[in-house]
Amino acid sequence: MSDLLIRGGRVIDPSRATDGVADVYVKDGKIEAVGRNIPAQPGASIIDAAGKVVAPGLVDLHVHLREPGFEHAETIATGAMSAAAGGFTAICAMPNTDPVTDSQATVGFVVRQAIRAAKARVYPIGAVSIGQNGEQLTEFGEMVQAGAVAVSDDGRPVATSHLMRTALEYAKTFGIPVADHCEDMSLAKGGAMHEGIISARLGLKGIPSAAEEIMVARDIILAELTGGHVHLCHMSTKGSVALIRWAKERGLRVTAEATPHHFTLTHERCEGYDTNAKMNPPLREAADREAIRQGLKDGTIDCIASDHAPHHYDTKEREFDDAPNGIVGLETALGLGLRELVEPGLLSLPDLLARMSTVPARIFKLPGGTLMVGAPADVVVFDPAERWTVRREDLHSRSTNSPFLGETLSGRVQLTLVGGRVAYDRSNRQIL
């Protein structure tokens, strides 16, 4: 691996709160130096980053890679490629595959497939319960040993208060968070979208905001009871944001993420029964979207996660009730963050990058999210001013179920380095 000199970019490193024009020198897969006028060693490749932003690679705590079991929708390799193309250098794979990632062996499989893919790093999240059945705890210790960085039954909530309590307690031994998909299944049952005026008009069964908020409240209360770390996935309602704010004021170990689609879209997007607007949690109302944005601004919501959920074309091409939930998100997350949060002045660019790299890396205790000397050279270079149109044929994911197709986003990834290796280079794709 030759040395790399990334020259003259705007280097933003939220981990050290630095922002200024500098060079970044990469040697042996690590950050060797960051500063002005770093000389290139003989044989080093030079990347001109003038006018571009150079930042720690993005970190996504919540993706679905569909392998094993649903490889027609996505594989670990295609998901990791999609991640790299979106500027992500580390992604965390949810365990709702077939079989479920609920053991040392299945965690190991994800790790091995990710190494073979050699794109973005892929960290497995183990299931909380065996088969995600909501009954018996999985072997957290062995899964952590094999590479799991958190546990979750995502796709569904941690089924009972008792299971959540024991999971939070048991997870403390291994220093990992329990990530929960907050949904009261009895309230949400049969729901296809947010419960409100649009669901009433479209004749679709609604999922009330209360379905999420009840479980957020439960998890916060159990975090207090156990002293465990609960990470709340894909927060979507105003009430959830208020509950998390309250939990943080009490000093509880509660962290939270929100998705780009929840800070961008509302339930109105379901008009016309577009199945690419069908997700769980559903797109909510304008006041909810605003609360999520404010939560990201004031830190109540710690980080942005894509909830990348690939689905094969056929499965989305059907009646709204029967279509699966979720959208692909790895390649549109940065562009939406810039367009929706930075350009309107809600977040500064360094704040956005903190919420997409440094902060999530800290929540799951992952390497990365920093350009500190000696850290692995996980780096993204992007042009924040470049506007681009999301086109189906340009996406690297195996699935293209996105409500943002045809939209113009801001900020295009030029280069993604993972451990000093080029994982994505838009200027010259064939060298990959």
Place this chain on the structure above:
Amino acid sequence: MTEPTLGKDLLGLEGLTKAQVELILDTAEPFKEVSERAIKKVPALRGKTIVNLFFEASTRTRISFEFAEKRLSADTVNVAASGSSVSKGETLVDTARNLEAMRIDMVVIRHGSSGAAKFLADRIRSNVINAGDGTHEHPTQGLLDLLTLRDRFGKIEGLKVAICGDVLHSRVARSNIWGLLKLGAEVAVCGPATLIPPQVVELGVQIIPRIEDAIAWADALNILRLQLERMQAGFIPSLREYNRVFGVTRERLARAPKELAILHPGPMNRGVEIDSDVADGPHSVILPQVTNGVAVRMAVLYLLAGGGPDWRSGGGGDDR
């Protein structure tokens, strides 16, 4: 000013203008007479092929459409697709492609999923008529209710209509709300709060919690069928109590300050949402609704096929 037309499909009343709704009702008017003839047939849709694609069983609506089609001289095929939404067999998109390949002119679709008619309409060139999609809309039912009210009261504007019962799960309620509001009626809904979506007030509909108050307020009651499965799903405790608290009974009607018209889209649960002596009583317009159903469906089919006002001369659609 140009005459209003219906466009390619009839998916719901929400998307129609007042002029379009009135066009359908006015077109239906002379079609009523066709059904009174000895030979109940006009050649308006001769040579047109129509598929009645029913993913849900519905004797009443299917027969009404079939009569409407036959009285317009169309060639019709009935397809009763078994299984509802999560089909064991062919997907809706494949069904759509197959219909397209058979070059049919019109599809009448009844489906258990909201949005299914639009899904089909977006994918085929044929005209699509929604004969009920999930809990979304049932536009021809809404239209026949409007026609029946217009027959009875002379006009819709200013009329007070209370829609009673399971509004939450009712496509009939949605189509009625849109149609009535567009024609200037005042609309209220009445039923247990578990079956009334509170957001209807945002549409300009008032909620009247008690049936006695709805009866005192209204000129007409449109009484929805209470699906028996609502009890199992926990929306109401029992049919017995439903009848006691929300049922439209003769005693309750007797206290009304004026004579109300009683509508019901059928099939009725006698003794649950409506008592027999109300259903069969002097103010019931339930059978005229059925008669008007055929006329309204003839009008919709005729207009979507491109028909002008001159069907009596035999020239509708492509015949010109």
